[in-house]
Amino acid sequence: MDQYAVDVKEEELVTKFLSKDCCNNECHTLIPRGMIESTRNNCLEMSKNELDLVILSHIEAGIMSNEKLESVYTKLAGRKKYGQRQDTEVMRHRIQFTFYRVPVCRSFFLFVHACTTKRYDNLVRHFHAQGVTVRQHGLANKPSTHPKSFKPADIEKAVKFIESIADLMALPLPGRLPKFKDFRIMKLPSSETKSSIYRKYISSLSDDELKMSNCSFRRIWSKYIPHVTVTKPADDLCDVCRVFFLLIGNTISIAQAKGVTDIERAQKLNQFLDHLHRARNQREYYQSWCRNTDPTAVVLSFDFAQTVHYPVSPQQPGTAYFKATKKCGVFGITDEKQKVQYNYMIDEKDDVGKGPNCVVSILHYHLQTYYKEIETLVLFCDNCVGQNKNNTVLSYLQWCLARGLNKTILFNFLLTGHTKFAPDRYFGIF
DSSP, X not given: OOHHHHHHHXXXXXXXXXXXXXXXXXXXXXXXXXXXXXXXXXXXXXXXXXXXXXXXXXXHHHBOOOGGGHHHHHHHHSSOOBOSSTTSBOOOOOBOEEXXXXXXXXXXXXXXXXXXXXXXXXXXXXXXXXXXXXXXXXXXXXXOOOTTXXXXXXXXXXXXXXXXXXXXXXXXXXXXXXXXXOTTOEEXXXXXXXXXXXXXXXXXXXXXXXXXXXXXXXXXXHHXXXXXXXXXXXXXXXXXXXXXXXXXXXXXXXXGOTTOOHHHHHHHHHHHHHHHHHHHHHHHHHXXXXXXXXXXXXXXXXXXXXXXXXXXXXXXOGGGTTSOOEEEEEEEEEETTTTEEEEEEEEGGGOOOSSHHHHHHHHHHHHHHHOOSOXXXXXXXXXXXXXXXXXXXXXXXXXXXXXXXXXXXXEEEOOXXXXXXXXXXXXXXX
């Protein structure tokens, strides 16, 4: 049911309630309809425990008798109430219902607070038994009697499997952050998810063992070992964005900064907004070329990946601890239209660094092998325009134009700090 249908149904309920007399005093005529709808909507948005506590607090405030004040109540009432059996004394706990200090009837009170009669009676019994506390289900923290329920051994097996995965792959959180109060926090790599670990757990079970669902596996994980979490993919921030978001994170906004004049405050804010505007325009320009359908234009993005060590093993052998593994450089060139990346592997013995000779050599080989006689060539890279390497690449592109290999070449440098583009995604897959 969509939100519009819910609103219409709620409007009909309020209209139907106000069209009838709730009691002899006609409480619904004393309160404006806007206040009734506002209070009822607020109660509907509350969780079950929150609404229980609200109603319990009203019961405590409106109750007119108490065991500790029984003598006072008896003296004021003048008589005691007895049931059908004369030997069984029944003290009726009368409750005065109010709405913004206006006495109202029980029906009006329950409707405004979106509470049914059965729920209210259960809350009254809970109040006399335990006071204003959160209610718990009667079967909470009790073992299930269902024949297909998980036994303690099944839960323990799943917990031990997650702990073994954490010992193998997870890393402790370096230092203490404000959002992580637990020093036992272990971070699994971002390449893993709870679903992928669940699939590994299911594959490790035999055919005759009881298999749990992904939902049950996650619930057991959250209940017994919540300190083992998966690292979320994080984007790097540039210097301008880092300074601004650090101010926001420390609840110190530009408007509240002390010792800063209004002119300086406005200049800093405009400088940051201009930076975001430039980054947004750059991203839209990059995406527009990736969606370009001109068959005569080729859009390429290239970048170096981090040096790869091989062979790669999550478990470091003790005898090879002090031995350096072999390194391999990776240079990727992505075709933005075809969504394909070519990775060039540079062995350690052939590595000449990430200078202009390496970039121009691989780029020239790639263009001559896969993209001959392209009219429009669009290139994207994340290097700074002031580097000598890029000056050499610019000279090479001018040579391509002079030789007639291309008619038009657009060479684009991404804004510093906002350089996440297609090669980074393919490097992660690689």
